[in-house]
Amino acid sequence: MRVLLSLFILMSLELLAESIEQLTVLPEKIFLDHKDDFQAFIAQGTRGDLSTIDLTDKVKIDILDKSICKYEAGQFIPLKTGISPVKITYQNKEKNIHIEVKNTQAKESTSFALDVVPILTGAGCNSGGCHGASRGQEKFHLSLFGYDPVGDFKRIKYDLSGRRINLAVPADSLFLQKAVKTVPHTGGQLLNKDSKHYQTILAWLKEGALADKKDIKKAIKLEVFPKQSVMLGDAQQKISVRVSYSDGTDRDVTELCAFFTSDSSSAEVMDKSYIKTKIPGEAHLMVRYGTLNALSTCIVIPDKVEKLIPIVEKNYIDKASNQKWQRLRMQPNKLCSDQVFVRRLYLDLCGRLPSEEEYQEFIDDSNTNKRDNLVDRLVLSEDFMDLWSMKLSELLQIRTDNNYDLKNVILYSSWIREQLRQGKKYNEIVHQLITASGNSFANPAANFYQIQNDNKIISENVAQVFMGIRLQCTQCHNHPFDRWTMDDYYSYSSFFAHIGRKNAEDPRAQIIYNKNSGDIKHPVYKKALEPKFLGGDAPEDTKTDRRITLANWLTAKENPYFASTLSNRMWEHFFGRGIIHPVDDRRLSNPAANPELLDALSQKFIEYDFDLIPLAKDICKSNTYSLSSAQTQSKGNLEKYFASAPIRRIRAEVLLNAITQITETKNYFSNSYIDTKATQLMVNNSGSTFLNTFGRVNRKSPTIACETMTEPNLAQSLELLNGNTINSKINGSPFIQRALNEKWTPEKFINTLYIRALSRPASPQEMEKLKELYTSPEKLRDVHQDIFWAILNSKEFIFVR
Amino acid sequence: MYANFFSSLLTILFISSLNAQKITYDEHIRQIFKADCSECHNSNKAKGGLDLSSYLQTMAGSSAGEVVSAGDPENSVLFECITTDDSDIRMPPKGARMNKNDIEMIKNWILAGALENRHSKKKLFVKNDAFKATETKKGEVILPDHLSLLSWQEYSYPGPAKTMALSPFSPLVAFGLYKQVALYNSQTQNLLGYLDFPEGSINGLSFSSNGQYIIAVGGHIGNEGFCVIWDIKSGRRIFSLKHESMDIHVAHVSPDMKLLAIGSNDKKIKVYSLENKELLLEEKAHSEWVSALRFSPDGKYIVSGDRNGQLIIWDAKELSKLHTLYKHKGRISALAWRPDSKVFASASDDASIMFFDPLKASNLKTLKIHKGAVNSLSYNEKGQLCSTGNDHQIRVYDSAYKQVAHLDCNKRAPLLNAVYVNDKIIASNYAGRMVIKEKANKEAAFLTLFPKNLLQLNKSQTINLEKERLNKKRHLEMFKEFEFKEKIQSLKLEQLYLLDEIKSALDDKTDLIALNQLYTKNSEYFHLAYELKLLTKKSQESQLNLLKQMNKMPQQITSADQ
Incomplete structure (x- = not known):
């Protein structure tokens, strides 16, 4: 009976077990170096539909030579020096791990940099909010995430006459007592007295708190297992991290790592031991150990498999999008209507609304590729170039301030616009800017160096604007979320060390020249570093002006960042969100939402010889751009993967253009020609409260994303409700006057207004409601104005659908 | 053993009687x-x-x-x-x-x-008459009679001596180790014995200006602080003060042994009366942890420094701030007064040593003789200033700012403190060693301060280990006696409060039952005090007994192992 029962249980288990196509076991080779060494492994099964399942606790582990090592609590632990294969089986699948125990002696000594610092990092002691802050807590400063172990050692051992440690009775050290909170500690209890980590620090103290030898091994590589997983919503997967050292040894450091996720609504690492998934989407899990980073990609898909209907692929953009959605099992939205499209396209490409004629012409066009035709036409309009000169001027921070004159601003702005109008390619413009020399009046590009006189900041800006890399934090410490180090920063910024500036005849101008000397000192080494390309090698040619060398490298087709950053910015212009988002924050922990798409775009951009127009054309012609923004049933973060068009706020300049256009009024900006559009302004502060209220860029930093597209606020609502701009424009609108003169019927007025402002006719209900307002013919003007006002105040008007 | 048990019993009684109150x-x-x-x-x-x-x-x-x-x-x-x-x-x-x-x-x-x-209406104090016991003349040589040569605390590593102090007139140098003070003869480097400081780490150590007493401050780092004063000659504790919130970082007593000034991480300067522990001054004068503090040798001034480099000169008689000096850019690591009280020097992490006139609060001179932070500073009776720096250098300057001695310890562990006495440098380093450099010798000698190496340290001395064990016991009894006395003191305080309460009860004409309870309590206190006095007496007797036993023992026996 009992046998039967157990058989039954076994069978039911067998039934419950899922069938898999492939078994992955990582790491495949395990080395154990000393008595206390250990290594965890993970087992991952791949189902028929490519989704994965955690099998770590379900597989059978068969150590062939049981005297070599044992498996306990998820870890392999050494017993005897030797080699043993380990057979891992699950159902009919089988994998082998090679385990080599190199040594079973106790570790010779505890190292501060290799053993103690990682514990501090793991417990968060040296994080930015605690002792990692520049002054530390109570002046006890540790280097951020332990980038400077030598300094940390000195501070712990010698500061305040050795107050923090007690070598005579190591367990009584303040350093340890704070961590376990036997004395009051604001940071709380971080270690347990019987934990391994406590013992490690205690061991270091007992050995005399020795400094590390100079040639101590370095952590050089961080591996995370599994590297990728495709999981159903609400599942778990064990995660394990291993670091390799310069001497060939390695170590399981899972519990000493810090874990971050790019999207906590999809997946994150819990308890430093397993991945937990939530809603469908994609999360890049970043692991940091000291200054090393590694990434594990986790795709979360809905567990119900539905038939996905891909969009019709018009070009490479749609292809890359479809592939992405397929992987995420994400159903894209339907295509938008012609009415939505025409408004969207005019706003995006021309920075204004379509006129009634333009609207009617497009709607009436029965041509099947009328959308493409419209794109072809609009992209060549001067309006589009105005939009991009404005964008570039913002990125280059062209603004007046105390020591930067209006004349420079106008010359510089006009120069940018002239370049774009002449059809200069993006790489040529950037090359000219970076290599600019001479009088900043005669050669306005030289203003690039006059507007900012701190060469370090210029180098940071070049990295951020043209390469999408934020280097600012590496000025003082290694980047906590990326590969960049202080050495990278200072060897790259050396390219800008030789810039010379002297006064020109006109005090407002400067002469920029190459002075062939000067350096930017590395604060740790106290000397300048030889120039080296960011993420690349040192240049071979050291004779020419360093800026020319850099500009050549930057604008080369081979540069991995240049084309991709502009493509990403272009994409952001049309979708309100970069493929890498924010657009100028490219880093390991902030990966692209669709890397294939970004690659394809930048590849094309290079093929087009850095011409902006064909790139914009491709994007606008894609069906991905034509998707509707209406609500759908589809699950997951659609907008992040561009599976649905976002509803975007219209930016300040365009909104003012649109209002001016439909009211047929004029704007009066200071320092500008009459009839200048808001998108054509050359001076950043040409007076307009409207633009300020709706958040135009103040151009004080290259990070535009933070400044424009501000959250809606009360001031904006009030400006629309009864601000001067709106009221005077409506009251003095020649359009209303025309309607009155020509004695339009209410229907005609309402419909024309709807088409002008919202690019659609009024719905029957709206028409009915609005017509009711026309009670007496004397008040015709007032009612016209009221309706106008109401439409300008509608959500539909201030957003792009 | 019995005494121990009884004392804990007493404590329980003591507490429980309080609980009812x-x-x-x-x-x-x-x-x-x-x-x-x-x-x-x-x-x-x-x-x-x-x-x-x-x-x-x-x-x-x-x-x-x-x-x-x-x-x-x-x-x-x-x-x-x-x-x-x-x-x-x-x-x-x-x-x-x-x-x-x-x-x-x-x-x-x-x-x-x-x-x-207990009685929030007014604060009462009990006088401690320990300091009145003897009068000494300035310049008199005072050496300990017979301290315990056996250490009070076992170490796993020769923990560094965080502080050291030089006796003004006696050939005596003291090192603050963990939970004990080690006293050495500064001429022979012979160990003179250990003083027990079970309260914890020693952050500050100093001799009284006549050399009769030694003051140690510190405590459980990051938790609670203590200040303890011993009589050098007998090795007897005569004073103890608890500082609740944090270990005491620095402290100093006035030359007349009337005031105790302390500084800690609460940024305050506190001055207590040594006579009855009354808090005479409590002022949050600093913007950071107080890191150095010194009375002037004439007792007119106190100068204090903090981790931000701020210095404050106080009038030690009026207990009021005179001047605040913002000259240093880093932590004040040490302060020292020239024996004539006309100049004090401050050492800082900003690599400078500055000299000030306390009267005018003017900066007389700035010396930059160390590369990196200056760790310690001390004047000897001749007015020679000895400093150590993070650069592993010890430098001695005379009052004309001329270097008179120098020692480079670059190959050894970083230095902590140093003193200069009779043309000899005595210093301590992070490896737990005493560094001695005689003027005549080219090389410095490094002697470990590790308490286990007792015999090795005393090559010229001969000791009788059995006798030392008895001696250690005798000192333990002294410590107990002190504890009993402290308890009697606090009982006295309780009684004073109680008497005050009885008085007001009489004035208020409280009902007789309540009054009677107070009287009963009073008699309980008398009883407790009596018990404690008996215990004190017992402890004294056993000390005498131990001394007698010791005196019977021969001097010349040495033991191979302790």
Whole structure:
């Protein structure tokens, strides 16, 4: 009976077990170096539909030579020096791990940099909010995430006459007592007295708190297992991290790592031991150990498999999008209507609304590729170039301030616009800017160096604007979320060390020249570093002006960042969100939402010889751009993967253009020609409260994303409700006057207004409601104005659908 | 053993008799606040403007107003915060709730009127007459008779001596080790013995100006502080002061042995009367941890320095601030007065040593003789200034700012402190070694301060280990005797309060039963005091006995191992 029962249980288990196509076991080779060494492994099964399942606790582990090592609590632990294969089986699948125990002696000594610092990092002691802050807590400063172990050692051992440690009775050290909170500690209890980590620090103290030898091994590589997983919503997967050292040894450091996720609504690492998934989407899990980073990609898909209907692929953009959605099992939205499209396209490409004629012409066009035709036409309009000169001027921070004159601003702005109008390619413009020399009046590009006189900041800006890399934090410490180090920063910024500036005849101008000397000192080494390309090698040619060398490298087709950053910015212009988002924050922990798409775009951009127009054309012609923004049933973060068009706020300049256009009024900006559009302004502060209220860029930093597209606020609502701009424009609108003169019927007025402002006719209900307002013919003007006002105040008007 | 048992019994009796009485801030509530609230609501940090580390500050409330409403726990914000379930205001904000008993205790404390101490109307003090015992002449050589040569604390590593001090007139140098003070003869480098400091680490060590006493401060680092004074000759404790909130970083006594000034991480300068432990001055004068503090040899000034490099000169008679000096750019690591009191020097992490005139508060001279931070500074009686730096150098300068001696310890562990006496440098380093450099010798000698190496240290000395064991016991008895005396002192204080209470009860014509209870308590105190006196006497007798036994023993026997 009992046998039967157990058989039954076994069978039911067998039934419950899922069938898999492939078994992955990582790491495949395990080395154990000393008595206390250990290594965890993970087992991952791949189902028929490519989704994965955690099998770590379900597989059978068969150590062939049981005297070599044992498996306990998820870890392999050494017993005897030797080699043993380990057979891992699950159902009919089988994998082998090679385990080599190199040594079973106790570790010779505890190292501060290799053993103690990682514990501090793991417990968060040296994080930015605690002792990692520049002054530390109570002046006890540790280097951020332990980038400077030598300094940390000195501070712990010698500061305040050795107050923090007690070598005579190591367990009584303040350093340890704070961590376990036997004395009051604001940071709380971080270690347990019987934990391994406590013992490690205690061991270091007992050995005399020795400094590390100079040639101590370095952590050089961080591996995370599994590297990728495709999981159903609400599942778990064990995660394990291993670091390799310069001497060939390695170590399981899972519990000493810090874990971050790019999207906590999809997946994150819990308890430093397993991945937990939530809603469908994609999360890049970043692991940091000291200054090393590694990434594990986790795709979360809905567990119900539905038939996905891909969009019709018009070009490479749609292809890359479809592939992405397929992987995420994400159903894209339907295509938008012609009415939505025409408004969207005019706003995006021309920075204004379509006129009634333009609207009617497009709607009436029965041509099947009328959308493409419209794109072809609009992209060549001067309006589009105005939009991009404005964008570039913002990125280059062209603004007046105390020591930067209006004349420079106008010359510089006009120069940018002239370049774009002449059809200069993006790489040529950037090359000219970076290599600019001479009088900043005669050669306005030289203003690039006059507007900012701190060469370090210029180098940071070049990295951020043209390469999408934020280097600012590496000025003082290694980047906590990326590969960049202080050495990278200072060897790259050396390219800008030789810039010379002297006064020109006109005090407002400067002469920029190459002075062939000067350096930017590395604060740790106290000397300048030889120039080296960011993420690349040192240049071979050291004779020419360093800026020319850099500009050549930057604008080369081979540069991995240049084309991709502009493509990403272009994409952001049309979708309100970069493929890498924010657009100028490219880093390991902030990966692209669709890397294939970004690659394809930048590849094309290079093929087009850095011409902006064909790139914009491709994007606008894609069906991905034509998707509707209406609500759908589809699950997951659609907008992040561009599976649905976002509803975007219209930016300040365009909104003012649109209002001016439909009211047929004029704007009066200071320092500008009459009839200048808001998108054509050359001076950043040409007076307009409207633009300020709706958040135009103040151009004080290259990070535009933070400044424009501000959250809606009360001031904006009030400006629309009864601000001067709106009221005077409506009251003095020649359009209303025309309607009155020509004695339009209410229907005609309402419909024309709807088409002008919202690019659609009024719905029957709206028409009915609005017509009711026309009670007496004397008040015709007032009612016209009221309706106008109401439409300008509608959500539909201030957003792009 | 018996005494030990009895004393703990007494403590229990003592506490339980208190429990029946009033709950007060000083005796009950402070420790609860310290355990559960002090991380955020201390005098240093005071989150929300609330500092619970002292009675006055607690009653002053937070930036939002009063938190304790005496007599009315329900309307006390503090009580609400520790009892509520509302996560927005509950305290402590994270982790477990406060212990139920503690909450009950706080409730009763507030209910009974939130008293500061036994008798909140006025503060009473009991005089300590220990300092009156002997009169010494200035310049008299005072050496310890027979300290315990056996260490009080076993070490796993020769922990560095964080502090050291040189006796003004005697050939005596003291090192502050963990939980004990080691005294050495500065001429022969012979160990003279250890003083027991079970309170913890020693942050500061100094001799009284006549060389009769030695003062150690420190405590459990990061938790609580102590100041202890010993009589050098007998090795007997004569004074002990507890500093509740934090270990005492620095302290110094006035030359007339009347005042004790201390500095800690609460940024305050506190001055106590050594006679009766009355707190005479408490002023949050510094913007950072107080890191150095010294009375001038003539007793006119106190100068204090902090971690921000700020220096304050105080009038030691009026106990008021005279000058604040913002000259240094880094932590003041040490202060020293020239023996004539006309100049004091300050050493700082900013790599400079500055000399000041205390009267004019003017900077007389700045020496930059060390690369990197200057760690220590000391004047000897000849007015020669000895300094150590992070650069592993010891430099001695005379009063004309001329270098008279120099030692480079570049190949050895970093240095802590150094003194210069009779053309000899004595220093201590982080490897737990004493560094000695005679003028005649080219090389410095390094002697370990590791307490286990007793025999190795005393090659010229011969000791009788059995005798030393008895001696250690004798010193332990002395310590016990001191503890008993301290208890008697606090009993005396209790009695004074009680007498005051009886007096006011008589004035108020309280009912006889209550009055009778007070009388009974008074007699209980008498009884307790009597018991304690008996124990003291017993301890004294056993000390004498031990001494007798020791004297019978031969001097010349050495033992191979301790």
